[in-house]
Amino acid sequence: MRERQDVILGGGLAGLSAAYHLQLAGEDHWQTYERRSRVGGLARTVDVEGYRFDYGPHILFTIDKEMEELIRDLLGDNFHAQERRAYIYHQSEDLYTQFPFQAHLYGLPIPIVRECLVGLTRAMEKQARGDFDPQNYEEWMRGFFGDGIAEHLMIPYARKIWTVEPSTMDFSWIGRRVPTPDVERIFQGALTDEVDQVGATAHFWYTKQGGIEPLPKALGERISGLNLDRTAIRLELPEKRVVFEDGDIVPFDQLIYTLPLPFIPRFVANLPPEVKRACEGLRYQGIYCVNLGIDREAISDKHWIYYYEDAFPFHRLSVPANFSPDTVPAGKSAIATEVAFSEDRPLDRETAVEKTIEGLIAARLITADDTISLVHTEEILPAYVIYDLQHASNVATIREWLLQYGIRTAGRFGEWQYFNMDHSMRSGKRAVDEIVAARR
Protein backbone atom coordinates (compact mmCIF):
# COMPACT_ATOMS: atom_id res chain seq x y z
CA MET A 1 0.00 0.00 0.00
CA ARG A 2 1.22 3.47 -0.89
CA GLU A 3 1.83 6.21 1.63
CA ARG A 4 -0.96 8.70 2.23
CA GLN A 5 -1.03 11.62 -0.21
CA ASP A 6 -2.90 14.87 -0.50
CA VAL A 7 -4.84 14.62 -3.73
CA ILE A 8 -6.54 16.86 -6.28
CA LEU A 9 -8.96 15.14 -8.65
CA GLY A 10 -9.30 16.91 -11.99
CA GLY A 11 -6.88 19.04 -14.00
CA GLY A 12 -9.34 21.69 -15.17
CA LEU A 13 -8.90 25.32 -14.11
CA ALA A 14 -10.17 24.67 -10.56
CA GLY A 15 -7.83 21.74 -9.91
CA LEU A 16 -4.87 23.51 -11.53
CA SER A 17 -5.54 26.69 -9.57
CA ALA A 18 -5.72 24.66 -6.35
CA ALA A 19 -2.40 22.95 -7.15
CA TYR A 20 -0.76 26.26 -8.02
CA HIS A 21 -1.95 28.05 -4.89
CA LEU A 22 -0.97 25.08 -2.70
CA GLN A 23 2.54 25.33 -4.11
CA LEU A 24 2.59 29.07 -3.40
CA ALA A 25 1.54 28.28 0.19
CA GLY A 26 4.50 25.90 0.51
CA GLU A 27 2.36 22.76 0.22
CA ASP A 28 4.26 21.32 -2.72
CA HIS A 29 3.66 17.63 -2.07
CA TRP A 30 0.12 17.46 -3.51
CA GLN A 31 -0.62 15.20 -6.48
CA THR A 32 -3.11 16.21 -9.18
CA TYR A 33 -4.79 13.48 -11.23
CA GLU A 34 -6.40 14.22 -14.60
CA ARG A 35 -8.04 11.57 -16.71
CA ARG A 36 -7.14 13.14 -20.06
CA SER A 37 -3.73 13.52 -21.65
CA ARG A 38 -4.10 17.34 -21.55
CA VAL A 39 -5.05 19.69 -18.76
CA GLY A 40 -7.83 22.26 -19.11
CA GLY A 41 -11.13 20.40 -18.85
CA LEU A 42 -13.85 22.61 -20.31
CA ALA A 43 -11.29 25.32 -21.06
CA ARG A 44 -9.60 23.28 -23.79
CA THR A 45 -9.57 24.01 -27.50
CA VAL A 46 -9.88 21.44 -30.25
CA ASP A 47 -7.93 21.81 -33.54
CA VAL A 48 -9.68 20.38 -36.59
CA GLU A 49 -8.46 20.87 -40.14
CA GLY A 50 -7.01 24.30 -39.43
CA TYR A 51 -10.01 25.47 -37.37
CA ARG A 52 -9.93 25.96 -33.60
CA PHE A 53 -13.02 25.53 -31.46
CA ASP A 54 -13.33 25.90 -27.70
CA TYR A 55 -15.73 23.61 -25.86
CA GLY A 56 -18.36 26.27 -26.31
CA PRO A 57 -16.62 29.59 -27.07
CA HIS A 58 -14.89 30.87 -23.93
CA ILE A 59 -14.26 34.55 -23.31
CA LEU A 60 -12.40 35.95 -20.31
CA PHE A 61 -13.73 38.67 -18.03
CA THR A 62 -13.58 39.16 -14.29
CA ILE A 63 -13.99 41.62 -11.47
CA ASP A 64 -11.68 39.50 -9.31
CA LYS A 65 -8.45 41.52 -9.29
CA GLU A 66 -6.31 38.66 -8.04
CA MET A 67 -7.57 36.29 -10.75
CA GLU A 68 -7.17 39.01 -13.36
CA GLU A 69 -3.55 39.41 -12.38
CA LEU A 70 -3.01 35.67 -12.60
CA ILE A 71 -4.75 35.41 -15.99
CA ARG A 72 -2.70 38.29 -17.41
CA ASP A 73 0.47 36.77 -16.03
CA LEU A 74 -0.34 33.34 -17.49
CA LEU A 75 -1.19 34.67 -20.93
CA GLY A 76 1.60 37.27 -21.13
CA ASP A 77 1.64 38.68 -24.70
CA ASN A 78 -0.99 36.21 -25.84
CA PHE A 79 -3.74 38.49 -24.54
CA HIS A 80 -6.19 40.56 -26.56
CA ALA A 81 -8.69 42.95 -24.94
CA GLN A 82 -11.81 43.53 -27.02
CA GLU A 83 -15.10 45.44 -27.00
CA ARG A 84 -18.14 43.23 -27.17
CA ARG A 85 -20.21 43.11 -30.36
CA ALA A 86 -23.06 40.88 -29.16
CA TYR A 87 -26.57 40.93 -30.58
CA ILE A 88 -30.01 39.38 -30.34
CA TYR A 89 -31.70 38.26 -33.53
CA HIS A 90 -35.45 38.79 -33.81
CA GLN A 91 -36.65 36.65 -36.70
CA SER A 92 -40.21 37.90 -36.34
CA GLU A 93 -38.94 41.42 -37.16
CA ASP A 94 -35.88 40.32 -39.14
CA LEU A 95 -33.65 42.60 -37.13
CA TYR A 96 -30.79 42.59 -34.66
CA THR A 97 -30.72 44.53 -31.42
CA GLN A 98 -27.67 44.82 -29.22
CA PHE A 99 -27.16 42.64 -26.15
CA PRO A 100 -28.46 42.92 -23.48
CA PHE A 101 -32.03 43.20 -24.75
CA GLN A 102 -33.31 45.39 -21.92
CA ALA A 103 -30.56 47.99 -22.43
CA HIS A 104 -31.05 48.27 -26.21
CA LEU A 105 -34.73 48.38 -27.03
CA TYR A 106 -34.05 50.95 -29.74
CA GLY A 107 -34.97 49.72 -33.20
CA LEU A 108 -37.71 47.33 -32.06
CA PRO A 109 -41.26 48.09 -33.27
CA ILE A 110 -42.79 50.92 -31.21
CA PRO A 111 -45.59 48.74 -29.67
CA ILE A 112 -42.95 46.33 -28.28
CA VAL A 113 -40.79 49.17 -26.89
CA ARG A 114 -43.91 50.68 -25.32
CA GLU A 115 -44.93 47.37 -23.74
CA CYS A 116 -41.42 46.90 -22.32
CA LEU A 117 -41.22 50.42 -20.88
CA VAL A 118 -44.74 50.37 -19.44
CA GLY A 119 -44.01 46.97 -17.89
CA LEU A 120 -40.76 48.28 -16.42
CA THR A 121 -42.51 51.34 -14.97
CA ARG A 122 -45.23 49.18 -13.39
CA ALA A 123 -42.59 46.83 -11.96
CA MET A 124 -40.79 49.82 -10.46
CA GLU A 125 -43.99 51.12 -8.92
CA LYS A 126 -44.50 47.73 -7.30
CA GLN A 127 -40.89 47.62 -6.10
CA ALA A 128 -41.32 51.09 -4.58
CA ARG A 129 -44.39 49.82 -2.69
CA GLY A 130 -42.26 46.96 -1.34
CA ASP A 131 -44.21 44.51 -3.49
CA PHE A 132 -41.22 42.54 -4.81
CA ASP A 133 -40.76 39.15 -3.23
CA PRO A 134 -39.99 36.75 -6.09
CA GLN A 135 -40.17 33.05 -5.31
CA ASN A 136 -38.63 31.79 -8.55
CA TYR A 137 -36.69 32.97 -11.61
CA GLU A 138 -39.79 33.82 -13.68
CA GLU A 139 -41.19 35.94 -10.87
CA TRP A 140 -37.80 37.62 -10.54
CA MET A 141 -37.73 38.53 -14.27
CA ARG A 142 -41.29 39.86 -14.19
CA GLY A 143 -40.81 41.71 -10.89
CA PHE A 144 -37.42 43.19 -11.75
CA PHE A 145 -37.80 44.14 -15.44
CA GLY A 146 -41.59 44.01 -15.91
CA ASP A 147 -43.83 41.77 -17.99
CA GLY A 148 -42.90 43.25 -21.38
CA ILE A 149 -39.16 42.62 -21.18
CA ALA A 150 -39.78 39.28 -19.46
CA GLU A 151 -42.26 38.01 -22.04
CA HIS A 152 -40.62 39.36 -25.19
CA LEU A 153 -37.18 38.00 -24.52
CA MET A 154 -36.15 36.84 -21.09
CA ILE A 155 -38.63 34.04 -20.51
CA PRO A 156 -38.38 32.51 -24.03
CA TYR A 157 -34.58 32.71 -23.85
CA ALA A 158 -34.51 31.18 -20.36
CA ARG A 159 -36.63 28.25 -21.58
CA LYS A 160 -34.23 27.71 -24.44
CA ILE A 161 -30.96 27.74 -22.54
CA TRP A 162 -32.15 26.09 -19.32
CA THR A 163 -34.49 23.58 -21.04
CA VAL A 164 -36.92 23.91 -18.10
CA GLU A 165 -39.60 26.38 -17.10
CA PRO A 166 -38.00 29.38 -15.33
CA SER A 167 -40.83 29.18 -12.78
CA THR A 168 -39.16 25.97 -11.50
CA MET A 169 -35.81 27.73 -11.04
CA ASP A 170 -34.20 29.62 -8.21
CA PHE A 171 -32.62 33.02 -9.03
CA SER A 172 -29.75 33.05 -6.51
CA TRP A 173 -27.23 32.60 -9.35
CA ILE A 174 -28.04 35.87 -11.09
CA GLY A 175 -25.50 38.20 -9.49
CA ARG A 176 -23.92 40.01 -12.42
CA ARG A 177 -24.97 37.38 -14.97
CA VAL A 178 -28.21 39.00 -16.06
CA PRO A 179 -27.11 42.56 -16.78
CA THR A 180 -29.26 44.84 -14.65
CA PRO A 181 -28.84 48.35 -16.06
CA ASP A 182 -30.52 51.18 -14.19
CA VAL A 183 -33.83 52.57 -15.35
CA GLU A 184 -32.37 55.75 -16.81
CA ARG A 185 -30.05 53.66 -18.96
CA ILE A 186 -32.93 51.42 -20.11
CA PHE A 187 -34.92 54.48 -21.22
CA GLN A 188 -31.86 55.93 -22.93
CA GLY A 189 -31.31 52.66 -24.75
CA ALA A 190 -34.92 52.71 -25.93
CA LEU A 191 -34.53 56.20 -27.41
CA THR A 192 -31.19 55.87 -29.16
CA ASP A 193 -28.55 53.43 -30.31
CA GLU A 194 -25.80 55.82 -29.21
CA VAL A 195 -25.34 54.38 -25.74
CA ASP A 196 -22.47 52.72 -23.93
CA GLN A 197 -22.29 48.97 -23.51
CA VAL A 198 -23.34 47.60 -20.14
CA GLY A 199 -22.71 44.37 -18.25
CA ALA A 200 -19.74 42.28 -17.20
CA THR A 201 -18.80 41.20 -20.74
CA ALA A 202 -18.88 44.70 -22.28
CA HIS A 203 -15.09 44.40 -22.46
CA PHE A 204 -13.58 40.96 -22.56
CA TRP A 205 -10.33 39.21 -23.32
CA TYR A 206 -9.33 36.37 -25.55
CA THR A 207 -6.00 35.02 -26.68
CA LYS A 208 -4.29 36.05 -29.87
CA GLN A 209 -3.38 32.47 -30.62
CA GLY A 210 -4.42 28.99 -29.62
CA GLY A 211 -8.04 29.51 -28.51
CA ILE A 212 -8.71 29.43 -24.78
CA GLU A 213 -6.43 26.47 -24.04
CA PRO A 214 -3.19 28.46 -23.56
CA LEU A 215 -4.66 29.62 -20.22
CA PRO A 216 -4.91 26.20 -18.49
CA LYS A 217 -1.83 25.01 -20.35
CA ALA A 218 0.27 27.82 -18.85
CA LEU A 219 -1.12 27.09 -15.40
CA GLY A 220 -0.38 23.37 -15.82
CA GLU A 221 3.22 24.18 -16.73
CA ARG A 222 3.67 25.90 -13.38
CA ILE A 223 2.73 22.99 -11.18
CA SER A 224 4.57 19.87 -10.16
CA GLY A 225 2.89 16.60 -9.18
CA LEU A 226 0.64 16.52 -12.25
CA ASN A 227 -0.45 13.04 -13.31
CA LEU A 228 -2.14 12.88 -16.72
CA ASP A 229 -4.09 9.92 -18.15
CA ARG A 230 -5.13 8.89 -14.66
CA THR A 231 -8.83 8.20 -14.22
CA ALA A 232 -10.24 7.93 -10.70
CA ILE A 233 -13.03 5.37 -10.53
CA ARG A 234 -13.78 5.01 -6.82
CA LEU A 235 -13.51 6.80 -3.52
CA GLU A 236 -13.35 4.33 -0.64
CA LEU A 237 -14.78 5.83 2.53
CA PRO A 238 -14.25 5.84 5.45
CA GLU A 239 -10.85 4.34 4.52
CA LYS A 240 -10.05 7.49 2.48
CA ARG A 241 -8.61 5.83 -0.62
CA VAL A 242 -8.86 6.76 -4.30
CA VAL A 243 -8.94 3.82 -6.68
CA PHE A 244 -7.78 4.45 -10.23
CA GLU A 245 -8.77 2.69 -13.45
CA ASP A 246 -5.27 1.25 -13.76
CA GLY A 247 -5.67 -0.52 -10.41
CA ASP A 248 -3.54 1.90 -8.40
CA ILE A 249 -4.91 2.69 -4.93
CA VAL A 250 -3.90 5.96 -3.29
CA PRO A 251 -4.74 6.58 0.39
CA PHE A 252 -5.33 10.27 1.02
CA ASP A 253 -5.39 12.67 3.88
CA GLN A 254 -6.97 15.73 2.20
CA LEU A 255 -8.65 15.64 -1.19
CA ILE A 256 -9.95 18.37 -3.50
CA TYR A 257 -12.67 17.01 -5.77
CA THR A 258 -13.39 19.06 -8.93
CA LEU A 259 -15.47 16.47 -10.78
CA PRO A 260 -19.25 16.75 -11.10
CA LEU A 261 -21.06 16.50 -7.77
CA PRO A 262 -23.94 14.34 -9.15
CA PHE A 263 -21.32 11.68 -10.01
CA ILE A 264 -20.53 11.07 -6.32
CA PRO A 265 -22.77 7.94 -6.22
CA ARG A 266 -20.64 6.47 -9.05
CA PHE A 267 -17.54 6.94 -6.90
CA VAL A 268 -18.77 6.18 -3.41
CA ALA A 269 -20.62 2.97 -2.52
CA ASN A 270 -23.12 2.88 0.36
CA LEU A 271 -23.85 6.59 0.56
CA PRO A 272 -26.24 7.59 3.35
CA PRO A 273 -29.73 7.79 1.82
CA GLU A 274 -30.04 11.56 2.32
CA VAL A 275 -26.73 12.17 0.50
CA LYS A 276 -27.70 9.81 -2.33
CA ARG A 277 -31.05 11.59 -2.62
CA ALA A 278 -29.32 14.97 -2.69
CA CYS A 279 -26.98 13.79 -5.49
CA GLU A 280 -29.90 12.43 -7.49
CA GLY A 281 -31.72 15.71 -7.00
CA LEU A 282 -29.04 17.80 -8.74
CA ARG A 283 -30.19 18.91 -12.16
CA TYR A 284 -28.19 19.94 -15.18
CA GLN A 285 -28.35 20.42 -18.88
CA GLY A 286 -25.87 19.70 -21.65
CA ILE A 287 -24.62 21.64 -24.62
CA TYR A 288 -24.25 20.14 -28.06
CA CYS A 289 -21.75 22.25 -29.95
CA VAL A 290 -22.30 22.24 -33.69
CA ASN A 291 -19.21 23.87 -35.18
CA LEU A 292 -19.10 24.64 -38.87
CA GLY A 293 -16.33 25.72 -41.24
CA ILE A 294 -17.58 27.85 -44.13
CA ASP A 295 -15.72 28.52 -47.38
CA ARG A 296 -16.19 32.26 -47.20
CA GLU A 297 -14.35 35.05 -45.48
CA ALA A 298 -15.78 37.43 -42.86
CA ILE A 299 -19.20 35.83 -42.50
CA SER A 300 -20.27 38.28 -39.80
CA ASP A 301 -18.80 41.25 -37.93
CA LYS A 302 -20.44 40.13 -34.65
CA HIS A 303 -18.80 38.24 -31.80
CA TRP A 304 -21.89 36.32 -30.80
CA ILE A 305 -25.68 36.36 -31.33
CA TYR A 306 -28.53 35.10 -29.14
CA TYR A 307 -31.56 33.30 -30.59
CA TYR A 308 -34.60 33.06 -28.32
CA GLU A 309 -37.16 31.97 -30.90
CA ASP A 310 -38.16 28.33 -31.41
CA ALA A 311 -37.33 28.52 -35.12
CA PHE A 312 -33.68 27.95 -34.17
CA PRO A 313 -32.38 24.86 -32.38
CA PHE A 314 -29.45 26.84 -30.95
CA HIS A 315 -29.72 29.60 -28.35
CA ARG A 316 -26.40 31.19 -29.24
CA LEU A 317 -23.88 31.26 -32.02
CA SER A 318 -20.38 32.69 -32.01
CA VAL A 319 -18.04 33.72 -34.76
CA PRO A 320 -14.62 32.53 -33.57
CA ALA A 321 -12.63 34.49 -36.19
CA ASN A 322 -13.85 37.71 -34.56
CA PHE A 323 -12.36 36.63 -31.21
CA SER A 324 -9.11 35.78 -32.96
CA PRO A 325 -8.31 35.35 -36.67
CA ASP A 326 -6.01 32.51 -35.60
CA THR A 327 -9.08 30.26 -35.15
CA VAL A 328 -9.79 29.86 -38.89
CA PRO A 329 -7.73 29.07 -41.99
CA ALA A 330 -7.11 32.02 -44.35
CA GLY A 331 -10.12 32.86 -46.48
CA LYS A 332 -12.57 30.84 -44.35
CA SER A 333 -15.10 31.49 -41.58
CA ALA A 334 -16.39 29.43 -38.72
CA ILE A 335 -19.67 29.41 -36.81
CA ALA A 336 -19.92 27.79 -33.38
CA THR A 337 -23.50 27.12 -32.30
CA GLU A 338 -24.73 25.79 -28.96
CA VAL A 339 -27.82 23.61 -28.60
CA ALA A 340 -29.06 22.98 -25.05
CA PHE A 341 -30.48 19.60 -24.05
CA SER A 342 -31.49 17.73 -20.90
CA GLU A 343 -33.83 15.01 -19.65
CA ASP A 344 -36.61 17.53 -20.20
CA ARG A 345 -35.53 18.25 -23.76
CA PRO A 346 -33.61 15.26 -25.16
CA LEU A 347 -31.01 15.86 -27.83
CA ASP A 348 -31.76 14.51 -31.28
CA ARG A 349 -28.23 13.82 -32.52
CA GLU A 350 -29.52 12.56 -35.86
CA THR A 351 -31.04 15.88 -36.87
CA ALA A 352 -29.11 18.45 -34.79
CA VAL A 353 -26.61 19.37 -37.52
CA GLU A 354 -29.20 19.52 -40.28
CA LYS A 355 -31.56 21.66 -38.17
CA THR A 356 -28.69 23.93 -37.20
CA ILE A 357 -27.77 24.51 -40.82
CA GLU A 358 -31.43 25.16 -41.69
CA GLY A 359 -31.58 27.62 -38.78
CA LEU A 360 -28.47 29.45 -40.00
CA ILE A 361 -29.99 29.79 -43.45
CA ALA A 362 -33.29 31.00 -41.93
CA ALA A 363 -31.31 33.56 -39.90
CA ARG A 364 -29.57 34.58 -43.13
CA LEU A 365 -26.15 33.98 -41.60
CA ILE A 366 -25.33 31.63 -44.45
CA THR A 367 -27.06 30.89 -47.74
CA ALA A 368 -28.00 27.58 -49.29
CA ASP A 369 -25.16 28.18 -51.78
CA ASP A 370 -22.46 28.44 -49.12
CA THR A 371 -20.02 25.55 -48.98
CA ILE A 372 -19.77 24.03 -45.52
CA SER A 373 -16.37 22.41 -45.61
CA LEU A 374 -16.29 21.25 -42.00
CA VAL A 375 -18.86 19.93 -39.54
CA HIS A 376 -17.53 19.23 -36.08
CA THR A 377 -19.64 18.38 -33.03
CA GLU A 378 -18.86 18.14 -29.31
CA GLU A 379 -21.20 17.05 -26.56
CA ILE A 380 -20.72 18.64 -23.13
CA LEU A 381 -22.57 17.03 -20.23
CA PRO A 382 -22.98 18.43 -17.67
CA ALA A 383 -22.56 21.92 -19.12
CA TYR A 384 -24.74 24.22 -16.98
CA VAL A 385 -26.03 23.59 -13.47
CA ILE A 386 -29.80 24.07 -13.32
CA TYR A 387 -30.73 26.00 -10.19
CA ASP A 388 -33.93 24.27 -9.24
CA LEU A 389 -35.56 25.23 -5.95
CA GLN A 390 -33.72 22.47 -4.00
CA HIS A 391 -30.30 23.30 -5.45
CA ALA A 392 -28.83 25.03 -2.40
CA SER A 393 -29.95 22.47 0.17
CA ASN A 394 -28.87 19.48 -1.97
CA VAL A 395 -25.42 20.96 -2.57
CA ALA A 396 -24.95 21.76 1.13
CA THR A 397 -25.94 18.21 2.17
CA ILE A 398 -23.39 16.59 -0.15
CA ARG A 399 -20.51 18.95 0.54
CA GLU A 400 -20.94 18.78 4.32
CA TRP A 401 -20.97 14.98 4.24
CA LEU A 402 -17.80 14.81 2.13
CA LEU A 403 -15.97 17.29 4.34
CA GLN A 404 -15.96 14.90 7.30
CA TYR A 405 -13.58 12.71 5.23
CA GLY A 406 -11.27 15.62 4.36
CA ILE A 407 -12.85 16.02 0.90
CA ARG A 408 -13.41 19.58 -0.27
CA THR A 409 -15.17 20.18 -3.53
CA ALA A 410 -14.18 22.97 -5.91
CA GLY A 411 -14.87 24.33 -9.38
CA ARG A 412 -17.95 24.70 -11.55
CA PHE A 413 -19.08 21.14 -11.04
CA GLY A 414 -17.45 20.45 -7.67
CA GLU A 415 -19.18 23.42 -6.03
CA TRP A 416 -22.07 22.85 -8.48
CA GLN A 417 -22.49 26.51 -9.34
CA TYR A 418 -22.73 28.65 -12.47
CA PHE A 419 -19.01 29.40 -12.42
CA ASN A 420 -17.00 31.04 -15.16
CA MET A 421 -13.29 30.39 -15.57
CA ASP A 422 -12.29 33.08 -13.09
CA HIS A 423 -14.78 31.75 -10.52
CA SER A 424 -13.47 28.21 -10.98
CA MET A 425 -9.92 29.42 -10.46
CA ARG A 426 -11.04 31.35 -7.39
CA SER A 427 -12.88 28.27 -6.12
CA GLY A 428 -9.66 26.20 -6.33
CA LYS A 429 -7.89 28.88 -4.33
CA ARG A 430 -10.74 29.07 -1.80
CA ALA A 431 -10.33 25.34 -1.08
CA VAL A 432 -6.60 25.92 -0.57
CA ASP A 433 -7.18 28.85 1.79
CA GLU A 434 -9.44 26.64 3.91
CA ILE A 435 -6.90 23.80 3.97
CA VAL A 436 -4.03 26.09 4.89
CA ALA A 437 -6.08 27.80 7.62
CA ALA A 438 -7.18 24.42 9.04
CA ARG A 439 -3.60 23.10 9.12
CA ARG A 440 -2.42 26.17 10.98
Ligand SMILES: Cc1cc2nc3c(=O)[nH]c(=O)nc-3n(C[C@H](O)[C@H](O)[C@H](O)COP(=O)(O)OP(=O)(O)OC[C@H]3O[C@@H](n4cnc5c(N)ncnc54)[C@H](O)[C@@H]3O)c2cc1C
Ligand atom coordinates in the same frame (compact mmCIF):
# COMPACT_ATOMS: atom_id res chain seq x y z
C1 LIG B 1 -20.64 25.82 -23.04
C2 LIG B 1 -19.82 26.54 -22.01
C3 LIG B 1 -19.36 27.82 -22.27
C4 LIG B 1 -18.61 28.50 -21.31
N1 LIG B 1 -18.17 29.75 -21.59
C5 LIG B 1 -17.43 30.42 -20.68
C6 LIG B 1 -16.97 31.73 -20.98
O1 LIG B 1 -17.23 32.29 -22.05
N2 LIG B 1 -16.19 32.37 -20.04
C7 LIG B 1 -15.89 31.78 -18.84
O2 LIG B 1 -15.17 32.39 -18.03
N3 LIG B 1 -16.33 30.53 -18.53
C8 LIG B 1 -17.09 29.84 -19.42
N4 LIG B 1 -17.54 28.58 -19.13
C9 LIG B 1 -17.23 28.01 -17.78
C10 LIG B 1 -15.83 27.41 -17.68
O3 LIG B 1 -15.63 26.47 -18.71
C11 LIG B 1 -15.69 26.70 -16.33
O4 LIG B 1 -16.01 27.54 -15.26
C12 LIG B 1 -14.31 26.14 -16.04
O5 LIG B 1 -13.60 25.74 -17.19
C13 LIG B 1 -14.51 24.93 -15.11
O6 LIG B 1 -13.30 24.43 -14.64
P1 LIG B 1 -13.31 23.27 -13.56
O7 LIG B 1 -11.91 22.89 -13.30
O8 LIG B 1 -14.18 23.63 -12.44
O9 LIG B 1 -14.08 22.01 -14.28
P2 LIG B 1 -13.67 21.15 -15.53
O10 LIG B 1 -13.13 22.01 -16.59
O11 LIG B 1 -14.86 20.30 -15.84
O12 LIG B 1 -12.48 20.23 -14.99
C14 LIG B 1 -12.66 18.99 -14.39
C15 LIG B 1 -11.53 18.07 -14.83
O13 LIG B 1 -11.70 16.79 -14.21
C16 LIG B 1 -11.30 15.79 -15.13
N5 LIG B 1 -11.93 14.54 -14.74
C17 LIG B 1 -13.24 14.18 -14.92
N6 LIG B 1 -13.44 12.94 -14.44
C18 LIG B 1 -12.26 12.51 -13.95
C19 LIG B 1 -11.83 11.30 -13.31
N7 LIG B 1 -12.69 10.31 -13.09
N8 LIG B 1 -10.54 11.19 -12.91
C20 LIG B 1 -9.66 12.21 -13.11
N9 LIG B 1 -10.00 13.37 -13.74
C21 LIG B 1 -11.28 13.51 -14.14
C22 LIG B 1 -11.83 16.34 -16.46
O14 LIG B 1 -11.20 15.71 -17.56
C23 LIG B 1 -11.52 17.82 -16.34
O15 LIG B 1 -10.23 18.11 -16.86
C24 LIG B 1 -18.30 27.88 -20.06
C25 LIG B 1 -18.75 26.59 -19.82
C26 LIG B 1 -19.51 25.92 -20.76
C27 LIG B 1 -20.00 24.54 -20.47
